[in-house]
Amino acid sequence: MNTISSDTILQLEDVSLGYGDRVILSDLNIRVRKGEVVALIGGSGSGKTTLLRAATGQIPPMRGKITLYGQDMATVNENTLRDLRQRMGVLFQQGALFTDLGVFDNVAFPLRELTHDSESVIFDKVLSKLDAVGLRSAAHLKLSEISGGMARRVALARAIVLEPELILYDEPFAGLDPISLGMTAQLIRETADRLHCGSVLITHDIEESFNIVDYVYMVGQGKLLMAGTPDELRASDNPYVQQFLHGSPQGPVVFEYPDTPHFQQWYQHRKEHLK
Ligand SMILES: Nc1ncnc2c1ncn2[C@@H]1O[C@H](COP(=O)(O)OP(=O)(O)OP(=O)(O)O)[C@@H](O)[C@H]1O
Numbered sequence: 392m393n394t395i396s397s398d399t400i401l402q403l404e405d406v407s408l409g410y411g412d413r414v415i416l417s418d419l420n421i422r423v424r425k426g427e428v429v430a431l432i433g434g435s436g437s438g439k440t441t442l443l444r445a446a447t448g449q450i451p452p453m454r455g456k457i458t459l460y461g462q463d464m465a466t467v468n469e470n471t472l473r474d475l476r477q478r479m480g481v482l483f484q485q486g487a488l489f490t491d492l493g494v495f496d497n498v499a500f501p502l503r504e505l506t507h508d509s510e511s512v513i514f515d516k517v518l519s520k521l522d523a524v525g526l527r528s529a530a531h532l533k534l535s536e537i538s539g540g541m542a543r544r545v546a547l548a549r550a551i552v553l554e555p556e557l558i559l560y561d562e563p564f565a566g567l568d569p570i571s572l573g574m575t576a577q578l579i580r581e582t583a584d585r586l587h588c589g590s591v592l593i594t595h596d597i598e599e600s601f602n603i604v605d606y607v608y609m610v611g612q613g614k615l616l617m618a619g620t621p622d623e624l625r626a627s628d629n630p631y632v633q634q635f636l637h638g639s640p641q642g643p644v645v646f647e648y649p650d651t652p653h654f655q656q657w658y659q660h661r662k663e664h665l666k
Contacts, residue, residue, distance in 0.1 A: 398424045398425045398426075400423050400424060400556060400557050400588075401422070401457075401557060402421070402423075402457070402458045403420060403421040403445075403446075403452075403456075403458075404458070405418055405419070406418075406419040406420075406445070406452045406454065406455035406456065406457060407453045408441050409441075409453050413651070416437075416610060416613055417454070418615065419455070420618075421608055421615070421618075423557070423589040423591055424589060425588065425589055426584065426587045426588070427589055427590070428579060428580060428592060428604045429590065429591050429605065429607070430592045430600045430607045431443075431591060431592065431593045431608050432593075432595070432597065432607060432635065437610045437611050438610055438613075439593045439610060442610070443481075443561060443593060446591070447476060448464050448467075448475070451465065452464075459479075477553070478555055478557065479556070479557045479559065480557070480559070481550060482550040482558070482561060483561050488542055488549070493533050493534065494529050494531070494545050495521070495531065497546075497549055498520055498521060498548045498552055500549065501549060501552055502516060505553065517548075520549075520551060523581075523582075524545070524574075525544065526544055529541065539566055540571050543566060543571075544571065547578065555586075556588050558588055558590045559590075559591045559593075560579065560591065560592045561593045563575055563592065564576070564596045576600065579592065592604060597635070601621035601624075605620070606618070606620060607620070609624065609631075609635065611631055616629065616631050616632060
């Protein structure tokens with residue numbers, strides 16, 4: 392039975408993810424539709440970046456099925472995977488701009504690499520995307536001449552310049568001042584509405600993201616803790632959800648990295664050497 396509806400862009404069905412034999416997240420059921428902005432929230436080390444890696448085909452699921460644009464990721468070959476990735480924009484946590492290229496050329500890079508657009512088309516597209524992030528008049532600058540927050544906005548312009556069908560944002564609000572933060576949130580919403588693309592937003596910023604997202608998936612304790620609209624999460628009496636939403640240090644959210652046999656092995660080994 393095909394469980395994918397035509398407007399579904401990304402779907403995870405009963406997916407477990409991890410590295411080697413260590414399971415990080417299990418039994419994930421997630422769906423992102425066209426035009427929808429979805430937030431992925433959870434504590435540090437809960438597996439959010441791991442989930443993004445799985446969605447982009449960088450790591451295979453240990454169990455379950457990941458479908459992107461209707462294609463089962465487990466069955467696609469390298470060429471198809473490359474095509475699928477081209478229809479996807481990713482804004483990584485560390486903006487990952489090319490330091491030897493200036494602002495304009497960084498945003499132009501995907502167009503020059505992946506399209507046959509003429510330089511005059513590229514000129515218009517890049518300036519329009521820089522305009523969208525408020526940096527049109529910074530097009531001529533070198534990366535060494537812009538601030539960290541501006542660099543993140545350049546990275547955002549680059550992530551949307553190909554007008555992708557799915558955009559993955561890894562902590563787009565990190566390191567932004569309150570004005571840039573609000574502007575970036577609005578831009579993410581407007582981009583989704585205008586391109587009718589799906590958007591996945593990894594974030595710790597509950598307040599800002601809840602203003603613009605349609606749906607929230609909250610991960611923790613190795614699983615999906617809750618899925619729902621921002622209002623449903625706010626109304627939830629799940630203690631983990633409440634602790635996370637209110638940023639309380641007391642509660643079920645574990646701050647400590649979990650003890651593992653690998654750590655114990657390393658610890659004993661080190662101790663032996665100290666004797
Ligand atoms: N390449 C890897 N190999 C082995 N383990 C990894 C690897 N990458 C991440 N992990 C482990 O997977 C777990 C989840 O990490 P992940 O980066 O997905 O968390 P996160 O929710 O994005 O965290 P943060 O909010 O701190 O960025 C962590 O315990 C981490 O140590």
